[in-house]
Amino acid sequence: MKKTIITALILLLSLLPVLAMGNSEKNSEVTEVVIWHSAQGSNSDVFDSLIEEFNNTVGKDQNIHVESIYQGKANDVLTKVNAASGTSSLPDIAMMDATAATDMNASEYLVTIDALGVDTSKILESGLSSYTSEKGLLALPFNASALLYYYNKTLYDSLGLTAPRTIADMAYVASKTGLKDSNGKLTRAGFIGIPTTFELSTFIGAQNGISFMLDNRNGHDGGATKAIFKEEGTYKTFLQEWKKVFDTGFYSTATSGTTEEFTSGRAAAFLASSSKLATIINSAEGFEVGVAAVPMVNENATGGTVISGGALFAFTDNSAVKTVLEYLISADVQALWSEGTGYVPVNTDTYNTESYKAFLKENPLYSVASDSLLSSNPNMTNVWVPSAYSIYYSFQTNILNFLNGTDVDTTVSEMESIINSAIKTYRDQNK
Amino acid sequence: MKKVQRKPFDTFRFIMRKILLVLLAAIVLFPVFYMISSSLFSASDFNNLRLLPSHPVWENYTKALNQKYFIRYMFNSIGTSLITAFLRTAIVILAAFAFTHLRFRGKSIVFAALVLTLFIPQEAILYQNYRTVAGMGLLDTWAGIISTSLFSAAQMLLLMGSFKIQGKEIYDAARIDGASDPKYILSILIPLSGPAILTVGIQTLIVSFNSYLWPLLVTNKNSSRTIQIGMTMLGFSESGQLGPQMATLVIVTVPFLLFLALAKKKIETTLIRR
Amino acid sequence: MREKKTTKKYHSQNKAYLYLLPAITVAALFYWYPSLKSIVESFLTVNQSGKILGFAGLDNYRRLFSDPAFINSLKVSLTFIALFVPANTFITLLAASLTRRPSRLSFIPEYIFFAPVAVSLSAYSLLMRDIFRGQASVLNNLLGTTFSGITSAAGAMAVLVVLGIFLDFGLDYILLICAFRSIDSSVVEAARMDGAGGWRLYWLVEVPMIKDTVLVTVFLALKDAILISAPIIILTEGGPFRSTETVMFYYYTEAFRSGNRGVQNALAALVLTLAALIMTIYTTYKKIKEER
Numbered sequence: 001m002k003k004t005i006i007t008a009l010i011l012l013l014s015l016l017p018v019l020a021m022g023n024s025e026k027n028s029e030v031t032e033v034v035i036w037h038s039a040q041g042s043n044s045d046v047f048d049s050l051i052e053e054f055n056n057t058v059g060k061d062q063n064i065h066v067e068s069i070y071q072g073k074a075n076d077v078l079t080k081v082n083a084a085s086g087t088s089s090l091p092d093i094a095m096m097d098a099t100a101a102t103d104m105n106a107s108e109y110l111v112t113i114d115a116l117g118v119d120t121s122k123i124l125e126s127g128l129s130s131y132t133s134e135k136g137l138l139a140l141p142f143n144a145s146a147l148l149y150y151y152n153k154t155l156y157d158s159l160g161l162t163a164p165r166t167i168a169d170m171a172y173v174a175s176k177t178g179l180k181d182s183n184g185k186l187t188r189a190g191f192i193g194i195p196t197t198f199e200l201s202t203f204i205g206a207q208n209g210i211s212f213m214l215d216n217r218n219g220h221d222g223g224a225t226k227a228i229f230k231e232e233g234t235y236k237t238f239l240q241e242w243k244k245v246f247d248t249g250f251y252s253t254a255t256s257g258t259t260e261e262f263t264s265g266r267a268a269a270f271l272a273s274s275s276k277l278a279t280i281i282n283s284a285e286g287f288e289v290g291v292a293a294v295p296m297v298n299e300n301a302t303g304g305t306v307i308s309g310g311a312l313f314a315f316t317d318n319s320a321v322k323t324v325l326e327y328l329i330s331a332d333v334q335a336l337w338s339e340g341t342g343y344v345p346v347n348t349d350t351y352n353t354e355s356y357k358a359f360l361k362e363n364p365l366y367s368v369a370s371d372s373l374l375s376s377n378p379n380m381t382n383v384w385v386p387s388a389y390s391i392y393y394s395f396q397t398n399i400l401n402f403l404n405g406t407d408v409d410t411t412v413s414e415m416e417s418i419i420n421s422a423i424k425t426y427r428d429q430n431k
Numbered sequence: 432m433k434k435v436q437r438k439p440f441d442t443f444r445f446i447m448r449k450i451l452l453v454l455l456a457a458i459v460l461f462p463v464f465y466m467i468s469s470s471l472f473s474a475s476d477f478n479n480l481r482l483l484p485s486h487p488v489w490e491n492y493t494k495a496l497n498q499k500y501f502i503r504y505m506f507n508s509i510g511t512s513l514i515t516a517f518l519r520t521a522i523v524i525l526a527a528f529a530f531t532h533l534r535f536r537g538k539s540i541v542f543a544a545l546v547l548t549l550f551i552p553q554e555a556i557l558y559q560n561y562r563t564v565a566g567m568g569l570l571d572t573w574a575g576i577i578s579t580s581l582f583s584a585a586q587m588l589l590l591m592g593s594f595k596i597q598g599k600e601i602y603d604a605a606r607i608d609g610a611s612d613p614k615y616i617l618s619i620l621i622p623l624s625g626p627a628i629l630t631v632g633i634q635t636l637i638v639s640f641n642s643y644l645w646p647l648l649v650t651n652k653n654s655s656r657t658i659q660i661g662m663t664m665l666g667f668s669e670s671g672q673l674g675p676q677m678a679t680l681v682i683v684t685v686p687f688l689l690f691l692a693l694a695k696k697k698i699e700t701t702l703i704r705r
Numbered sequence: 706m707r708e709k710k711t712t713k714k715y716h717s718q719n720k721a722y723l724y725l726l727p728a729i730t731v732a733a734l735f736y737w738y739p740s741l742k743s744i745v746e747s748f749l750t751v752n753q754s755g756k757i758l759g760f761a762g763l764d765n766y767r768r769l770f771s772d773p774a775f776i777n778s779l780k781v782s783l784t785f786i787a788l789f790v791p792a793n794t795f796i797t798l799l800a801a802s803l804t805r806r807p808s809r810l811s812f813i814p815e816y817i818f819f820a821p822v823a824v825s826l827s828a829y830s831l832l833m834r835d836i837f838r839g840q841a842s843v844l845n846n847l848l849g850t851t852f853s854g855i856t857s858a859a860g861a862m863a864v865l866v867v868l869g870i871f872l873d874f875g876l877d878y879i880l881l882i883c884a885f886r887s888i889d890s891s892v893v894e895a896a897r898m899d900g901a902g903g904w905r906l907y908w909l910v911e912v913p914m915i916k917d918t919v920l921v922t923v924f925l926a927l928k929d930a931i932l933i934s935a936p937i938i939i940l941t942e943g944g945p946f947r948s949t950e951t952v953m954f955y956y957y958t959e960a961f962r963s964g965n966r967g968v969q970n971a972l973a974a975l976v977l978t979l980a981a982l983i984m985t986i987y988t989t990y991k992k993i994k995e996e997r
Contacts, residue, residue, distance in 0.1 A: 034652075036651070067652075069651065069652060069653055070653075070664055071651070071664075072663075072664060075942075075962070078962060079958075079961050079962040080651060082961060082962055082963070082964045083561065083648065083961045083964075084565075084570070084651060085964070086565075086755075087565040087566075087570055088568060088570065089565070089570040089571060089651045091651075103964070185851060252840075254839055254840070254853075254856040254857075255856065255944065255945045255946075256838075256839070256855060256856050256941075256944065256945060257838050257839040257855075257856060260478070260838065260839070260841075261839065261841060263478065264478040264479075264841065266841050283474060283478075285475055285478050285479075387963060389958070389962070390774055393943070393944055393945075393946060393947050394947075396944075396945065396946055397946040397947065400946060418773070421773075425768070425772070441903075444903065448803060451799075451803060452803045452804070452814055455796075455799065455800055455803065456814050456817045456818070459800070459817055459818060459820070459821065459871075459874065460817055460820070461836075462824070462829060462832045462833070462836065462871065463820060463824065465832065465835075465836060465843065466828070466832055469835070477835075480841060480842065480843045480845075480846040481843070482843060482846075482847060521727075522727040522728050522731065523728070525724040525725070525727065525728070526724065526725055526727075526728040528724060529720075529721045529722075529724040529725050533720065533721040533724075534721075535720075535721035535722070538721070541725060541729065544729075544732070544737070545728060545729070545732055547736075547737075548732050548736040548737075549984065550977075550980055550981045550984045550985075551736045551740050551977060551980065552928070552932050552976065552977075552980050553735070553736075554932045554934060554953055554956075554976075555740075555743070555932075555953075555956075555972075555973045555976040555977050555980065556735075556736075556739035556740055556743055556973060556977075557956075557957070557960065558960040558961065558969050558973070559738075559739030559740075559742050559743055559973070560735055560739050561961075562755065563734065563735070563738070563739065578731075578734075578735065579735045581727070581731045582727075582728050582731040582732055582735075582736075584732075587728070612720065612724075637822070637823075640825070641825035641826060641827075642826075643825070643826050643827050643935045643939075644934065644935040644938070644957075647935075647938075648961070659825055659826070659827045660827075662827050662828065662831065663827050663830075663831060663939055673835060676831065680828045680831065680832070683825070683828065684823060684824050684825070684828055687823035687824075688820055688823045688824075690823070691816075691819055691820065691822060691823045692816060695815070695816060695819055
C-alpha cells in the first residue's frame with residue numbers, strides 16, 4: 001500500500017510541470033497571432049485552410065504564426081471576449097458580428113482598424129459603414145453576408161411558381177407550397193421562421209428608400225438614445241404585411257432547427273444568411289435549392305438589403321496583426337472564402353478576378369447575395385443596440401405574440417419600450 | 432383458502448409491475464441507445480429521422496478520432512481529472528485526520544468554517560472565481576481547471592465518519608511505537624478506510640471528468656480544452672455532420688459505462704454498509 | 706508524565722494546522738473570499754474592469770428587480786422547480802421501488818438505472834437537443850406524436866425537465882436502492898406475518914423507513930433545480946423566447962456576456978443567501994430528527 005502511494009506521489013510530481021503547460025509552445029522569433037472565430041461546420045474548415053495557407057506562405061516569410069480557435073457561435077465569442085478582457089487570454093483578433101459592436105465600441109481593449117493602419121480602400125462601402133462609429137472603423141469586414149430567401153426550387157418549378165418579390169407574394173406562394181394531412185396537421189410549411197433583429201434591419205431599413213430602427217443612424221453615431229420605428233410606422237407596416245403569411249395557415253413559427261426543416265424538405269422556404277449557402281446546398285435532400293433577394297415589405301421598400309455578417313475586431317496593435325488582417329481581406333483570399341462558404345467578398349477587386357467571375361458563372365446562386373448587396377443603398381446599416389442578444393429574443397417573442405392575436409399598436413409599443421429601457425440601462429451604467 | 436383467492440390479482444399486479452419496469456428501463460436507456468445507433472448514421476439518416484442506421488457508417492469513428500484535437504482534449508480531461516481526484520482525496524484525508532485524531536485550539540471554528548463551504552454553491556460565485564483564477568494567470572492551464580475543485584466538505588465529513596470508527600486506540604498505540612503521523616496515515620489509516628477513500632476518489636474522478644461549466648470558462652485554447660468542452664465545439668453539428676459528434680460521445684461515454692458495470696457491486700456495498 | 710502530555714498537545718496544535726492548510730487555502734480562495742466579495746460588492750458600484758466607483762446602497766438590487774429579463778428568469782426557474790422536483794422524485798422512487806427486491810435477474814434493470822451516472826452533462830444535453838430537435842424528430846417519428854420539442858416555449862421547458870431528470874437519475878437511484886436494501890428484512894417479514902402485503906406493506910412499512918433518503922434526493926433535486934444553467938447553455942441558450950432562461954443562466958449571461966458587475970454581484974448575494982437558508986432548514990430538520 002505504502003509503495004503504491006509513494007509511486008503515485010512520484011507520478012504526480014512528475015506531472016506537475018504539465019500543470020504549467022499551455023503557454024509554453026512559443027518560439028521567441030515567431031510572432032504568434034491568435035484568432036478566435038465562429039465559423040461553423042464546413043465554413044470552419046475553409047477558414048482553417050486559409051489560415052494554414054497564410055502560415056505556409058506569408059507567415060513563413062515574415063515569421064508570423066496564426067492560431068485559429070473556434071469558440072462557438074458569434075455570441076459565444078463575444079462572451080469569451082468580454083470575460084477575457086483584461087486578462088492575458090484576450091486574443092489578438094476576434095471574429096464577431098454587429099451584436100458585439102456596442103460592447104466593443106466602449107471597450108478599452110479594442111484597437112481600431114484606423115489605429116492599425118490597415119488599407120481599406122478596396123473594401124465595400126456598405127461593409128465599412130456597418131462597422132464605423134464615432135471612434136472610426138471598429139472592425140474589418142471579413143465575413144460579410146446578405147439575408148436571402150431560400151426556397152425549394154424543385155417544388156416551386158413543379159407548381160409553376162417563382163420566388164416572391166414582396167411579402168404579400170410570399171403569402172400567396174406559401175399558401176400554394178404548404179401541405180396539411182387529413183387531420184389538419186402541417187406536414188410541409190410554406191414558410192418557416194420568425195424574423196428578428198437581423199431580418200428586421202432589412203425589412204425596416206429598406207422602407208421608403210432608407211429607414212432606421214434606432215436614432216443616430218441605428219446607433220452608429222455615438223450610440224442610440226431611442227427606437228424610432230414606432231414614430232416612423234415602419235415596424236407596424238412590416239407586421240401588418242407579415243401577418244398575411246401567418247394567416248395562410250401554412251406558416252411554421254419554429255425558431256430553431258429551421259435549416260434542417262428546410263434541407264429535409266419539410267419546409268418550402270425560409271430566410272437565412274448567404275453564409276449558409278454552401279452548407280444548405282450540400283445538405284438539401286432530393287431537391288434543388290433556389291435563392292432570391294429578400295422579399296420587399298411593400299412597393300415603397302426600395303432600399304434593398306442590409307449588409308450583415310461578421311467582422312474582425314483587433315485587440316493587439318502590432319504589424320503582425322496588420323499583416324494578417326490585410327491577408328484575410330485580399331482579393332484572392334476573399335474569393336476562396338466566398339467560394340467555400342457563400343459569404344460575399346468584401347474586397348471590390350475580387351469581383352474583377354477571372355477566377356471569381358468563372359466561379360460565379362458555374363455557380364449562379366452565389367451571385368444573388370452580392371448582386372442584391374451591390375444594388376442596395378450603401379447607407380442602410382445594421383443595428384447597434386446594447387444587450388443585443390436580449391433584444392434578439394425579445395423581437396421573436398414580440399412578433400409571435402402579435403401573430404397570436406396581440407393588437408398591432410400594443411405590439412409596437414411594447415417592443416419600443418423594451419429597446420428604450422435597454423438603452424437607458426446601458427447609458428446609465430456607462431456615463 | 433385466502434391465498435388461492437388472492438392469486439389472480441397478484442399475478443395481474445406482477446405483470447403490471449414488470450411492464451412498468453420494462454417501459455421505464457426502455458426510457459432510461461433510450462438516449463444511450465440512440466447515441467450508439469446514431470453514431471453510425473449517415474447525414475441523411477439524421478434527416479430521415481431513423482432509429483437505426485440504414486447502413487453503418489464507420490467513418491464517423493475515424494472522423495471523430497482523427498479530429499485534430501481529439502487526443503489533446505482526452506489527454507487534458509484524463510490528466511486534470513486524475514490529478515483532481517488524487518489531490519482532493521489527499522487534502523480531504525489530511526483534513527479529516529486532523530479533525531478526528533488531533534486536538535488543537537480553534538478546532539470547532541475551523542471545522543464550522545470548512546463545513547460552511549457546503550452552503551456555498553460554486554455556481555453563484557462563478558464570476559468571482561473566474562477573476563481570481565484569471566488574476567493568477569491560470570487561464571488555459573491545468574492548474575486553472577483543477578483549482579476550484581480541490582476541496583469538498585461533504586467528502587471530508589464522509590471520511591471523518593469512517594476515520595472515527597477506527598478509534599483513537601490504534602493511533603495512540605502507533606504513536607507509542609514511534610510511528611510518525613504521515614507513517615500512521617499511509618500505513619494504517621488509509622488501508623483501514625479503503626472503501627470510503629476509494630468512493631471519494633472515484634466520485635471525484637467522475638465528477639471532474641464530466642464537468643462542463645468551469646472548464647468552458649477557463650479554457651480558450653484548443654490545446655487546453657477538455658473533451659466535455661471539445662465535444663460541443665467539434666463544429667460537426669452545423670453542417671449536418673452529427674454522426675462524428677455522436678461517435679465522439681460514444682468514445683467518451685462507453686468506457687465509463689463499462690467501468691460502472693465493474694464498480695457497481697463495490698459502490699453498492701459501500702453505500703449499504705455505510 | 707504530565708509534562709510529556711502538554712508538549713504533545715502543544716506539538717499537535719501546530720501540526721493540525723499543517724494538515725489543514727491545503728483545505729483551508731482552497732476554501733478561503735474559492736469559497737470564503739469570493740462569497741464575501743460578492744456580498745460586499747453588491748452594495749457598491751463597480752465598473753466593468755473591476756474598479757470600485759462608490760457606494761451604491763440598494764441600487765444594484767433595484768436594478769436587478771426592475772429588469773424584465775430577471776423577473777422572467779424568476780418565473781422560469783420557479784416553473785422549472787415546480788415541474789422538475791416532483792417529477793424527478795416520482796420517477797426515481799418508482800424505479801427504485803420496482804427493483805427493490807433483489808432477484809436473480811435484477812442486476813439487469815439495476816445496471817440500466819445506474820448507467821446515467823456514466824453519461825456526462827454535455828453528452829446528455831447534446832443527445833436531448835437532437836432527440837427533441839423539433840416537430841420532425843426521431844421520437845415523434847417513433848411514437849407518431851407531434852411534440853414540438855425545443856422549438857416551442859412549453860416544449861423546451863418540458864425537454865429541460867426531462868434532461869434534468871436524466872442528469873440526476875443515476876445518483877438518486879443508487880441512493881434510493883441502497884436505502885431500500887438496507888431496510889432490516891426482519892421488519893418487513895414481521896409486517897408480512899401481520900398480514901400486510903403489497904401496497905400496504907410498501908406504503909406503511911417500507912417507504913417510511915427510507916423517508917430520510919427520499920428527503921435527501923428531494924433536497925439534491927431542489928439544489929440542482931435552483932442552480933441549473935450549464936445544460937441550458939448547450940440545449941437551448943435560454944430560448945425559444947426566453948422560455949428556458951433560468952435565474953442562473955441569466956446570471957451567467959449577465960456576468961460573462963454583458964459584463965454587468967452590479968447585477969451579477971446582487972444576484973450572487975441573493976443566491977448565496979437562499980442557499981444558506983435552504984441548507985439551514987435542511988440541517989435543522991436533520992438535527993431535530995436525530996435528537997428525537
